[in-house]
Amino acid sequence: MNIFICKVCGHIEFNAAPGNCPVCYAPKEKFEQNDKIxxxxxxxxxxxxxxxxxxxxxxxxxxxxxxxxxxxxxxxxxxxxxxxxxxxxxxxxxxxxxxxxxxxxxxxxxxxxxxxxxxxxxxxxxxxxxxxxxxxxxxxxxxx
Ligand SMILES: [Fe+2]
Incomplete structure (x- = not known):
């Protein structure tokens, strides 16, 4: 499964990076993919x-x-x-x-x-x- 991590608050999203982080509202660019986290x-x-x-x-x-x-x-x-x-x-x-x-x-x-x-x-x-x-x-x- 694709796993994306918000570099600002550590929130994880599955499948795809969101428009904004639902926890700290950081933009999509702040998400980094790491399926093996x-x-x-x-x-x-x-x-x-x-x-x-x-x-x-x-x-x-x-x-x-x-x-x-x-x-x-x-x-x-x-x-x-x-x-x-x-x-x-x-x-x-x-x-x-x-x-x-x-x-x-x-x-x-x-x-x-x-x-x-x-x-x-x-x-x-x-x-x-x-x-x-x-x-x-x-x-x-x-x-x-
Ligand atoms: Fe620990």
Whole structure:
């Protein structure tokens, strides 16, 4: 699959670069194609995988958005919980539905490496992308 990375904010787009980055609004020219970005992270630090591959949980009955149909996507980073420290932390977690960008959760060392998205739309596949300030980009997918 074609993967494009925004050089300004690190946002990833699948298939094609957007007119403007949906996160930081940088123009198309700021996107760089690198279809191997996830493979590169894994190859650089193989032992890091258990602390970086997102774990995805799908919950159909939302207890917050009771009035509407909602699919909850819960994410934690790492089967072994990723540290959240000033020098080493997860910067953001991006959520995609059928490879279309949905939303970003920005993180700081003051929260656990986790995210939650309340999806309005129905789809087939959720993709989660996370960026570690030291170990780069990692992803995981789940059926919804
Ligand atoms: Fe890391």
């Amino acid at each position: 996830f493979i590169e992270s894994e190859e650089k630090s193989k032992e890091a995988a258990p602390k970086h591959i997102p774990l995805i949980q799908i919950i159909r009955e939302c207890h917050l958005i009771k009035e509407q149909k909602c699919t909850d996507v819960l994410v934690r980073i790492g089967e072994v919980l990723h540290p959240m420290e000033e020098k080493h932390y997860i910067m953001f977690i991006d959520c995609y539905l059928d490879y279309k960008y949905i939303s970003r959760v920005m993180l700081t060392p003051d929260v656990w490496a986790s995210g939650l998205y309340h999806l309005k739309k129905e789809g087939k596949k959720v993709t989660i992308v996370e960026r570690c300030n030291i170990h780069g980009f990692w992803m995981a997918e789940a059926s919804v």
